[in-house]
Amino acid sequence: MPRTATVKRLRPQPEFPLDSHPEVSLDFTRVKQYLARHPYKKPVLLVDLEIVRTKARRFQTALPRVRPHFAVKANPDPRVLKALIQEGCGFEIASIAELDLLISLGVPVAEIFYSNPMKSRAYLEYASAKGVEWFVVDSVEEIRKVQSVKADAKMYLRIDAPNIGSDWPLAGKFGAHMNDIPELIQAAVDCKADLAGVTFHVGSQCLNPENWRVGMERARKVFAAMRTVGLSPRLLNLGGGYPVRHVKPIPSIETSAEVINKELRHFGPEVQGIAEPGRYLASDAGYFICRVVGTATRNNQRWMYWDAGVFGGVIETTEGLRYIIYTERDGEPVAWNVAGPTCDSVDVVMRDELLPADLQEGDMIFIKNAGAYTTAYASNFNGFPLPEVATLGS
Numbered sequence: 001m002p003r004t005a006t007v008k009r010l011r012p013q014p015e016f017p018l019d020s021h022p023e024v025s026l027d028f029t030r031v032k033q034y035l036a037r038h039p040y041k042k043p044v045l046l047v048d049l050e051i052v053r054t055k056a057r058r059f060q061t062a063l064p065r066v067r068p069h070f071a072v073k074a075n076p077d078p079r080v081l082k083a084l085i086q087e088g089c090g091f092e093i094a095s096i097a098e099l100d101l102l103i104s105l106g107v108p109v110a111e112i113f114y115s116n117p118m119k120s121r122a123y124l125e126y127a128s129a130k131g132v133e134w135f136v137v138d139s140v141e142e143i144r145k146v147q148s149v150k151a152d153a154k155m156y157l158r159i160d161a162p163n164i165g166s167d168w169p170l171a172g173k174f175g176a177h178m179n180d181i182p183e184l185i186q187a188a189v190d191c192k193a194d195l196a197g198v199t200f201h202v203g204s205q206c207l208n209p210e211n212w213r214v215g216m217e218r219a220r221k222v223f224a225a226m227r228t229v230g231l232s233p234r235l236l237n238l239g240g241g242y243p244v245r246h247v248k249p250i251p252s253i254e255t256s257a258e259v260i261n262k263e264l265r266h267f268g269p270e271v272q273g274i275a276e277p278g279r280y281l282a283s284d285a286g287y288f289i290c291r292v293v294g295t296a297t298r299n300n301q302r303w304m305y306w307d308a309g310v311f312g313g314v315i316e317t318t319e320g321l322r323y324i325i326y327t328e329r330d331g332e333p334v335a336w337n338v339a340g341p342t343c344d345s346v347d348v349v350m351r352d353e354l355l356p357a358d359l360q361e362g363d364m365i366f367i368k369n370a371g372a373y374t375t376a377y378a379s380n381f382n383g384f385p386l387p388e389v390a391t392l393g394s
């Protein structure tokens with residue numbers, strides 16, 4: 001008997017408007033003014049706290065049902081965290097050092113979400129003793145581990161969500177596959193764990209709002225499966241990924257919010273909505289300032305060495321993120337390879353980046369919208385100093 005081939009149709013990807021709303025960044029003239037008052041000594045991230053606040057308000061206005069819980073790892077500077085506390089944000093942590101930092105700033109511990117899917121038993125014990133209530137899980141082992149440390153822990157299940165069109169995809173390392181959900185739910189029931197919600201992460205710098213819609217659709221299915229076995233799901237955590245403007249046009253937060261708010265109508269009032277923006281709240285507020293240590297021409301290629309490279313905070317370029325970079329030279333743009341100051345061969349920031357031909361030793365480099373995932377990554381490797389963080393406003 002002839003079999004009819006089932007033709008899998010790919011759902012056409014909807015088009016989203018790009019750059020529909022103005023994005024506000026730290027003003028370059030204020031960066032220059034800052035440097036005039038504070039002579040340059042070493043790489044510095046200059047952060048305008050007013051912009052951090054503006055971004056927090058804009059997020060809350062766009063997504064009134066979703067409380068932002070800042071991903072501390074994006075920028076753990078206490079002044080940034082304080083501004084966000086005052087704007088009513090909660091927090092998401094990866095480690096107990098981040099927990100201690102938030103406690104020292106007076107953040108109510110019950111509002112801190114422990115969203116690292118892989119937590120050591122020692123960290124769980126510490127966080128639990130300090131009063132953390134919510135813990136992410138994405139495997140049977142982690143459900144049992146969390147439950148054995150804190151029997152009444154509220155757990156939220158991290159599920160796999162599409163990372164299509166994210167500049168920094170995360171899928172694969174974390175997130176339960178939909179096929180494994182029944183087993184995970186059963187494991188929670190068997191050990192009497194309070195599996196109380198769902199989360200996902202669409203990938204960082206996500207330019208495709210459709211990923212949230214699909215993630216929320218999956219969350220809805222998982223909620224239904226949880227209810228069938230008597231669990232009471234009551235947390236929907238939309239994770240991070242909200243993009244900021246660098247060289248490519250982006251869907252604004254209002255555009256992503258339209259998709260999310262529409263999908264939220266399928267969730268009842270018993271469901272608490274939160275999100276974990278990192279980049280969105282911190283990037284636009286900061287300029288990363290560093291300096292050219294020297295230049296060289298090797299085999300007809302121009303090389304430029306900055307005093308901050310992959311180990312000094314400028315690392316996201318290695319995964320393809322492209323920053324807007326300003327200098328004070330106006331020579332014609334030519335292709336440069338840019339490296340950091342260390343002796344390590346992986347310390348190459350960018351290849352064939354178009355920058356002014358006349359850049360030379362001592363010139364300043366200004367990296368726009370670099371308030372997230374820069375200083376947070378920096379190390380003292382090779383003995384170079386950590387970049388400092390300076391702030392404007394309060």
Ligand SMILES: *Cc1c(COP(=O)(O)O)cnc(C)c1O
Nearest residue numbers: 071115204240241276277278279
């Ligand atoms: C890093 C991270 C975030 C923040 O991601 P952004 O892309 O900066 O918004 C949120 N949640 C979790 C679990 C993360 O690991």
